[in-house]
Amino acid sequence: MLTAVPSRSVPDRLRHKTVAAAVAESLRQRILTGEFPAGTQLRQDALAEEFGISRIPIREALLQLEATGLIKIMPHRGAVVSGLSVEEVEDIFALRVRLEPELLALSAPRLNEQDLQGLRDLTEEYGAALEAGEILLWGELNRRFHLDLLRHAGRPRSLTIVASLLQDCDRPTRLQLSASGDVARADREHREILALCEAGQFDAAADHLRRHIEFAAQSLIAIYRRALTP
Numbered sequence: 001m002l003t004a005v006p007s008r009s010v011p012d013r014l015r016h017k018t019v020a021a022a023v024a025e026s027l028r029q030r031i032l033t034g035e036f037p038a039g040t041q042l043r044q045d046a047l048a049e050e051f052g053i054s055r056i057p058i059r060e061a062l063l064q065l066e067a068t069g070l071i072k073i074m075p076h077r078g079a080v081v082s083g084l085s086v087e088e089v090e091d092i093f094a095l096r097v098r099l100e101p102e103l104l105a106l107s108a109p110r111l112n113e114q115d116l117q118g119l120r121d122l123t124e125e126y127g128a129a130l131e132a133g134e135i136l137l138w139g140e141l142n143r144r145f146h147l148d149l150l151r152h153a154g155r156p157r158s159l160t161i162v163a164s165l166l167q168d169c170d171r172p173t174r175l176q177l178s179a180s181g182d183v184a185r186a187d188r189e190h191r192e193i194l195a196l197c198e199a200g201q202f203d204a205a206a207d208h209l210r211r212h213i214e215f216a217a218q219s220l221i222a223i224y225r226r227a228l229t230p
Contacts, residue, residue: 020060023051027061029136031070031081031171038083042071069168086224089172092165093217099162100146100213101206103153104193108202110152116198119148123190130183139170145190149197149209172220182219189215 027047030036042062048055062079065071071079084092111119122145129137143166150159189212196205 017057017060019053020057020064023047023053023057023061024064026051027065028068028070031065036081038081040081041077042079042081044078084168084172086221089221089224090217092168093213093220096162096165096169096213097210097217099158099165100150101210103150103155103158103162104197104209105202105206106155107150107153108197108205109200111149111197115148115151116194119145119194119197122148123187123194126190127187130187135174138174142173142186143167143170149193173216186216 027036027042036042044055044058044062047058051058062071062073066073066079070082072082073079122141126138126141126145129141143163146166147159147163150162153159189208193205193208193212196202196208
C-alpha cells in the first residue's frame with residue numbers, strides 16, 4: 001500500500017500563502033482608506049522591500065486583490081489601483097435605484113423581529129462609525145445594512161447583483177461621505193427607512209430608499225465631475 005509523503009516544499013507554500021494573505025489585507029486597507037488612490041502603481045520590488053519579504057507572497061497578494069477588483073494587473077505597468085469613471089458610477093447607481101426599492105418592497109413585509117433588531121444594531125454601529133470618523137468601516141456597514149434590508153426578497157439573482165454593486169460602491173461611498181461632510185444625513189436616512197419598515201409602511205420605505213440612493217449618486221457624481229474640471 002502506497003502512502004503519500006508530503007513534499008518538503010509544502011510548509012514553504014503554506015507560509016507564503018499566510019504571508020500573502022496578511023500583505024493583501026494590509027494593502028486592501030490602504031486602498032480603501034485612500035492612501036493608495038485610483039491609478040497608483042503597486043510595484044512588487046518596492047512592496048517586497050517595504051514588507052521585508054520575497055516577491056513571491058507579494059505577487060500572490062496582488063493576485064488576491066485583483067480577484068476582488070481592487071487592482072488591475074496590466075501589461076507593462078504591473079499592478080494598478082482600480083478606479084471608476086463617472087459613467088461607471090452613473091451606471092452602478094442607476095442599477096441600484098432600479099433594483100433596491102423593488103427588492104425592499106418584497107423583503108420588508110417578511111422582516112421578523114430578529115431581522116429588525118439586527119438592523120437596529122447596524123444603524124447604531126454605522127452612526128458610531130460615522131461620528132468617530134472610522135472611514136474604513138463606513139462602506140462595509142452601509143453594504144450590510146442595505147443587504148440585510150433586502151435579504152427576504154426571494155430574488156437571489158437580483159440580490160447577487162446588488163451585492164456586487166454595493167461592493168463596487170464601497171470606496172465611492174466613503175469618498176462621497178468624506179468629501180460632502182454629510183454623514184449625519186446618511187445616518188438619519190438609514191434610521192428613517194428602518195422606522196418605515198417597522199411601522200409597516202413598506203411602499204414609503206421603498207420610496208425613501210430610492211431617494212436615499214439618488215441623493216448619494218447625485219452627490220458623488222458632482223464630486224467626480226469637480227475633480228475632473230481643470
